Every structure is written in C-alpha cells, then in structure tokens.
Amino acid sequence: MSYAAYLPFLVQIVLAAGITGGVILASQLLGQRALGSKIKDAAYECGILSDGSTHTRFSVKFYVTAMLFILFDIEVVFLIPWTFVYRDFLAQNIAILSPMLFFLFVLVLGLFYEVKKGALEWEK
Amino acid sequence: MTAVIELWSGLHPLLQAVIKGLAVIGVMFPFGGACSLIERKVSAWMQGRPGPNRALPFWVAWVPGIGLLQRLGVFHLMADGGKMFFKEDPVPGHVNKFYFYLAPVVGMIPALTTVTVVPFGAYLNEAGKMVPLVLANLDVGILAVFAVSSLGVYALILAGWASNSKYPFLGGIRASAQLISYELSMTLSVLPVFLWVNVPGGNGTLSLFDVVSAQNGAWFGLWMPLSAIVFLVALFAETNRLPFDMAEGEADLVGGFHTEYGAMKWGLFFVAEYSHMLIGSGVFVLLFLGGWNPLPWVPLADVAVWLHLTTQPILLGLLSIGIFLGKALFFIFLFMWVRWTVPRFRYDQVMKLGWQKLLPLAIANLLFYALLIAWIQTRN
Numbered sequence: 001m002s003y004a005a006y007l008p009f010l011v012q013i014v015l016a017a018g019i020t021g022g023v024i025l026a027s028q029l030l031g032q033r034a035l036g037s038k039i040k041d042a043a044y045e046c047g048i049l050s051d052g053s054t055h056t057r058f059s060v061k062f063y064v065t066a067m068l069f070i071l072f073d074i075e076v077v078f079l080i081p082w083t084f085v086y087r088d089f090l091a092q093n094i095a096i097l098s099p100m101l102f103f104l105f106v107l108v109l110g111l112f113y114e115v116k117k118g119a120l121e122w123e124k
Numbered sequence: 125m126t127a128v129i130e131l132w133s134g135l136h137p138l139l140q141a142v143i144k145g146l147a148v149i150g151v152m153f154p155f156g157g158a159c160s161l162i163e164r165k166v167s168a169w170m171q172g173r174p175g176p177n178r179a180l181p182f183w184v185a186w187v188p189g190i191g192l193l194q195r196l197g198v199f200h201l202m203a204d205g206g207k208m209f210f211k212e213d214p215v216p217g218h219v220n221k222f223y224f225y226l227a228p229v230v231g232m233i234p235a236l237t238t239v240t241v242v243p244f245g246a247y248l249n250e251a252g253k254m255v256p257l258v259l260a261n262l263d264v265g266i267l268a269v270f271a272v273s274s275l276g277v278y279a280l281i282l283a284g285w286a287s288n289s290k291y292p293f294l295g296g297i298r299a300s301a302q303l304i305s306y307e308l309s310m311t312l313s314v315l316p317v318f319l320w321v322n323v324p325g326g327n328g329t330l331s332l333f334d335v336v337s338a339q340n341g342a343w344f345g346l347w348m349p350l351s352a353i354v355f356l357v358a359l360f361a362e363t364n365r366l367p368f369d370m371a372e373g374e375a376d377l378v379g380g381f382h383t384e385y386g387a388m389k390w391g392l393f394f395v396a397e398y399s400h401m402l403i404g405s406g407v408f409v410l411l412f413l414g415g416w417n418p419l420p421w422v423p424l425a426d427v428a429v430w431l432h433l434t435t436q437p438i439l440l441g442l443l444s445i446g447i448f449l450g451k452a453l454f455f456i457f458l459f460m461w462v463r464w465t466v467p468r469f470r471y472d473q474v475m476k477l478g479w480q481k482l483l484p485l486a487i488a489n490l491l492f493y494a495l496l497i498a499w500i501q502t503r504n
C-alpha cells in the first residue's frame with residue numbers, strides 16, 4: 001500500500017489543528033476584555049491562596065504503572081501479527097497454538113508476579 | 125446528478141480528502157456541542173426535572189409550534205456556543221502560556237483524526253459489491269484507532285502540567301495512569317474478533333470494514349459477549365466517563381485537569397471528550413454489533429434488495445449511515461444512563477479493577493477463543 005493511502009490522516013490532522021486554532025483565536029478576539037488582578041492570576045485552590053510548590057510530589061505508583069504498561073503493551077503488540085496468521089497456520093497444520101499458549105503463559109506469569117509483589121496495591 | 129459525480133471525480137485527490145474531512149468534522153464538531161445539551165436533557169429526565177427549556181431567540185418566536193423545540197432545549201445549544209465565544213477567555217498569570225494554549229489543540233487533533241479509518245456507512249457499487257464510506261479504508265484499521273485515540277492522553281497531561289496548579293496537576297497524573305491501564309484490556313478484548321476475521325489464505329487485515337463484512341450472519345457481540353463487555357468497560361475508562369471520572373472528578377479535584385481553563389478552550393476539551401465517546405461507540409458498534417447491518421442474520425445487502433436500493437448508492441449510503449449512527453447514539457445514551465446509575469469509584473478501585481480484574485478477564489477470554497477457533501478450524 002502506498003503512502004498516498006495515508007494522505008487523509010495528514011489532511012485530518014491539519015484540518016483539526018487549523019479549526020481548533022481558529023476557534024481559540026476567535027474566542028480570544030470575541031471574548032470580553034476584563035481587568036486582571038492579583039487574585040485572578042493566582043492558582044485556583046477553592047478560594048484559599050496557593051501555598052507551597054504547585055508541582056507537588058506524587059506517588060511512585062504512577063511510575064510503576066507506566067513501566068508495567070510499557071512491558072505489557074509490547075507483549076500485546078506481539079499478539080497482533082499472530083491474529084493475521086492464526087487460522088491460516090491452523091489450516092496448514094503449522095504449529096501456532098502451543099507456542100502462543102507458551103507466550104500467553106509468560107504474560108500471565110508476569111502479571112501474577114506483579115500482583116504477588118504488591119506492585120498494583122494502591123492502598124498502602 | 126451525473127454532472128456532480130463527474131465534477132467530483134475530476135477533483136484532485138488532495139482536494140477530495142479536504143472536502144470529505146471538512147464534511148466529517150462539520151458533523152462531529154457540532155455534535156460535541158449537541159451532546160452536552162443531550163447530556164443535560166437526559167440528566168434532567170432521569171432526575172425528574174424539566175431541564176433546559178427556556179432559551180428562545182425572539183426572531184423565531186412567532187413560528188407556530190416552536191414551543192416544542194423550546195421545551196426540548198434546542199436553542200440552548202446556540203446560547204451555550206455563543207456564551208463560550210463571547211465570555212472572557214482567561215489565561216491566568218501563573219500558567220505556562222505556550223503549553224496552556226497547546227493542550228486543547230493537542231486534545232482535539234486525535235479526537236477528530238481517529239475517525240479517518242472508521243467506516244460510517246456502505247453502499248453497493250455497479251458490480252454489486254459493498255463499498256465502505258470512510259475517509260481512508262486502510263488495513264491498519266483498529267490499530268490506527270488505538271494508536272491515534274490514545275494520543276488524547278497527552279492533552280490531559282499537558283493541560284494538567286501547564287496549569288501550574290495542584291488540582292489540575294493531580295487530574296492529569298491520574299488520567300495518564302488510568303488511560304494507559306485500560307488500554308491493555310481494550311486491545312486484548314478485540315483480538316478474538318480479528319482471530320476470527322482473518323480467514324485462512326487472507327492477507328491479514330485489521331480493517332473495520334472487513335469486521336462488518338464478517339458480521340453478515342451472527343454479530344460478534346452475540347458469540348463473544350465477554351469481549352464486548354470488557355471493551356465497553358475499558359471504553360468508559362478511556363473516555364473518562366463516570367464511573368471512571370478520575371481526571372475531572374469534581375468531588376475531589378474541583379474540575380481536574382481543566383480547572384484553570386475557561387471559555388472556548390474549556391469547551392474544546394468537552395468537544396474532544398464527546399468526539400471520543402462518539403468514535404468509541406462507533407467502533408464498538410462496528411466490532412460487536414454488526415455496524416450498518418440492521419439485524420443479526422439480516423445484512424444490509426439483503427435489505428437493499430428488498431427495498432430496491434441496489435442501484436441507488438446515495439439512498440443506500442444514507443440508510444446505512446442512519447442505521448450505524450442510530451446504534452452509536454444508543455451507546456451515547458448508555459454513557460449518560462450509566463453516569464446517573466453507578467456511583468464513582470475511588471482511584472485505587474479503578475486501578476485494581478483495570479489491572480487485577482479486567483486484564484486477567486481479557487486474557488482468559490482471548491485464551492478461550494483461541495482454543496475455540498483452533499477447535500473449529502481443525503475439526504473440518
């Protein structure tokens with residue numbers, strides 16, 4: 001398949017960016033002008049003046065989740081080409097079921113290890 | 125009619141793509157606004173109150189029967205849009221200006237680009253073959269949908285980070301972890317469908333049009349119900365809808381990632397969210413509910429024969445779009461229905477559901493259908 005078939009993607013991205021940019025610009029131009037003030041320029045914290053760093057520390061769990069996601073997502077991506085050939089290989093009697101069962105077993109093993117290690121516990 | 129078709133096919137492909145793209149955006153963008161109105165009306169209906177029913181522009185007030193539209197709140201749509209354009213567009217002094225402006229744009233681009241590979245209808249050509257109505261009928265199909273729509277998370281992170289404020293920051297962080305967690309279950313839940321769609325000797329396809337063609341008989345939702353349920357739950361999480369409303373969670377995070385936003389920049393986040401909902405519902409209908417086939421075992425091609433529409437590609441195309449959108453709109457309604465039925469989860473419950481319940485369920489489901497399809501394939 002040629003690159004030309006993917007042209008609508010590029011067109012859509014450009015159109016979306018253009019329209020959104022236009023809408024924001026229109027909103028800026030048409031919008032009511034109002035005086036700024038010190039309170040208005042402060043971060044919103046339910047009416048209390050902001051205290052301390054705005055970028056607070058956050059739990060390391062978010063990093064752990066992101067790392068686990070990358071591992072699992074790569075494993076899931078490996079499964080997609082498998083779907084193309086699965087029935088074809090079965091029809092031609094090429095071994096496909098048992099290798100994939102082994103692959104899924106490794107995937108489940110990883111998940112099991114994660115759960116046992118408590119990497120997915122958020123209450124602590 | 126033929127002159128129009130000749131003029132159309134004479135245009136440069138790039139110009140054709142631009143016109144088609146504008147037409148699709150022209151439907152989806154106002155739809156986002158309309159959805160917020162539908163949401164208010166449905167919420168009102170479920171809570172036993174009238175909902176928006178006041179707005180009526182004076183220059184149409186004399187039209188007889190206009191009161192019905194007024195009671196349906198149709199004019200609130202115009203009023204809301206007008207308000208968002210004309211009110212002050214605040215950019216607080218403490219934000220990171222460049223990324224603050226960039227975030228709504230980054231949110232809208234994936235929302236309006238995902239639709240490129242999603243077919244929304246079909247018609248019969250002269251040779252009697254089904255042709256999809258789609259911006260680009262690519263064989264990457266669902267992979268492109270996942271790849272592009274998951275870019276939407278960057279808008280939430282960017283908005284949360286650029287706001288330089290505590291609540292938006294927490295909202296952005298939570299949204300990012302939640303969205304990536306449910307992506308796994310979502311991808312795994314559609315694999316059984318493609319295991320079946322890729323017949324022996326095929327080219328290997330992930331195209332959504334081929335999925336619909338494979339559902340001329342039984343719909344996948346009927347014999348892969350668990351896949352459908354896992355996909356639907358993950359879809360609720362991916363679109364940040366209640367009960368997975370962690371990014372916005374007004375109970376604990378005020379407005380979440382868009383707390384510091386106002387006017388149309390805020391409106392764009394909403395349009396993006398509703399566009400994601402519409403595309404998500406559409407993809408669900410295409411994968412599990414037969415797309416534009418009106419009933420299981422009743423494909424659109426048969427209906428075309430009964431209604432003598434085989435030589436009327438435009439009418440048949442409109443009919444297929446109507447059937448498809450009707451099904452997708454039901455799921456938009458389901459989103460709102462669930463919002464007022466199920467209470468919001470706590471964040472640790474959301475993550476626990478995603479990783480420890482939904483993901484093993486999706487893997488077990490994949491395993492079951494892999495074995496089932498192996499059994500069906502080797503039996504004969």
